[in-house]
Amino acid sequence: MTDWAAHRAEFPALSTQTYLNTAAGAPMSRAAAAAARQYYEATERDGDVHWDAWLERVEAVRTMVAALLTANPGEIAFVQNASAAMTLVAARLRGRGDVLLVRGDFPSVTYPWMVAGHGVVFAEPGEHGGAGFEALERALTPATRIVSIGLVNYRTGYRYDLRALGKFCRERDLLLVVDATQGLGAVRVDLSHGDVDFLVSSGYKWLASGYGFGLLYVAREHLSSSAHTAAGWRSARDPYALVSDQLDLSDHARALELGHPPFAAVLGLGAALEMVQAIGSDAIENRVLHLSSRLRQVMEDAGLRMPPADPADRRSGIVYAEAGVDAVRLRNELLASGVYVSARGDGIRCSTHFYNDENDLERLREALDSVPGLRGAEG
Numbered sequence: 499m500t501d502w503a504a505h506r507a508e509f510p511a512l513s514t515q516t517y518l519n520t521a522a523g524a525p526m527s528r529a530a531a532a533a534a535r536q537y538y539e540a541t542e543r544d545g546d547v548h549w550d551a552w553l554e555r556v557e558a559v560r561t562m563v564a565a566l567l568t569a570n571p572g573e574i575a576f577v578q579n580a581s582a583a584m585t586l587v588a589a590r591l592r593g594r595g596d597v598l599l600v601r602g603d604f605p606s607v608t609y610p611w612m613v614a615g616h617g618v619v620f621a622e623p624g625e626h627g628g629a630g631f632e633a634l635e636r637a638l639t640p641a642t643r644i645v646s647i648g649l650v651n652y653r654t655g656y657r658y659d660l661r662a663l664g665k666f667c668r669e670r671d672l673l674l675v676v677d678a679t680q681g682l683g684a685v686r687v688d689l690s691h692g693d694v695d696f697l698v699s700s701g702y703k704w705l706a707s708g709y710g711f712g713l714l715y716v717a718r719e720h721l722s723s724s725a726h727t728a729a730g731w732r733s734a735r736d737p738y739a740l741v742s743d744q745l746d747l748s749d750h751a752r753a754l755e756l757g758h759p760p761f762a763a764v765l766g767l768g769a770a771l772e773m774v775q776a777i778g779s780d781a782i783e784n785r786v787l788h789l790s791s792r793l794r795q796v797m798e799d800a801g802l803r804m805p806p807a808d809p810a811d812r813r814s815g816i817v818y819a820e821a822g823v824d825a826v827r828l829r830n831e832l833l834a835s836g837v838y839v840s841a842r843g844d845g846i847r848c849s850t851h852f853y854n855d856e857n858d859l860e861r862l863r864e865a866l867d868s869v870p871g872l873r874g875a876e877g
């Protein structure tokens with residue numbers, strides 16, 4: 499039996515506020531913050547003498563990330579952020595065809611393709627913010643060769659079926675590029691089926707690892723060094739040889755890190771992943787989906803306008819509802835009651851992670867009940 503209260507106690511920020519905003523950014527656990535601090539404390543105390551130890555730890559964390567994704571460590575790179583990761587992918591696939599995008603997806607899922615000069619087409623999403631396969635099919639043109647999509651929609655929380663998406667792409671000879679930022683760490687992301695060609699993710703949300711890095715997964719068949727569009731000293735097959743008058747690049751994803759890895763951020767990620775491993779991805783997903791269905795009930799009871807309910811395997815930790823009143827005012831009213839959520843468009847976006855609990859939801863209910871003009875706004 500998982501002791502959720504014990505895991506929650508590892509997040510001090512949760513004892514001072516009702517934190518229902520992991521989709522914007524998560525608090526860090528004591529262990530993750532301590533691991534990141536370690537880097538600065540040791541460098542302050544000893545100077546830059548721990549390179550080998552840090553690098554060894556980075557490789558250990560790379561293996562943990564690969565395990566979380568059911569992928570191979572050689573396919574995982576630590577880059578600046580998810581947007582930089584998507585930009586590397588778009589550059590790598592320049593000239594490989596047009597890109598199918600979904601209207602309303604997060605800008606970092608779409609901009610990198612436009613700025614890299616790819617032709618783009620947009621599929622129209624349904625009310626839940628996701629595009630069905632008919633809508634994806636309708637938007638395809640003969641020139642479309644790539645699909646770039648957010649696994650979980652950042653506003654509505656709609657989650658795509660990765661296996662079905664992979665099948666859709668395989669059957670049409672399309673490359674699949676996924677931004678898993680709003681899902682990785684909350685729901686299982688299994689890359690063992692070879693459905694996904696490239697995946698990017700940030701770490702400061704559902705991985706609760708703070709700002710400072712992005713993850714890039716490049717499926718082995720796309721790792722040929724001849725396709726590298728950027729390189730730095732650590733892109734070399736033997737970085738420490740420091741040969742600079744000829745290129746002999748590695749076909750390990752590490753090559754895409756270009757220079758030094760973001761040590762502090764990756765050390766923090768390592769500690770955060772130790773907690774994920776201790777709890778288990780299945781248990782976390784079940785907890786997240788249980789709490790988000792309870793969350794939806796609280797929001798519905800309060801009179802917010804809910805989009806149609808999705809089946810569990812299309813849901814995530816994010817629940818969005820139109821407010822029916824000024825969304826920013828509502829967000830501020832809730833904040834004044836110590837409840838932290840986001841305003842997005844005409845609505846509020848609330849999100850629950852494994853460290854949330856029923857008391858958080860009761861406090862949200864009380865805060866919503868105290869907002870003037872909310873009930874009756876549902877007409």
Ligand SMILES: Cc1ncc(COP(=O)(O)O)c(C=O)c1O
Nearest residue numbers: 579580581604606648652679700
């Ligand atoms: C789907 C998605 N991708 C990427 C990001 C941001 O990633 P980064 O700041 O690491 O580029 C966000 C932030 O909200 C997001 O929701």
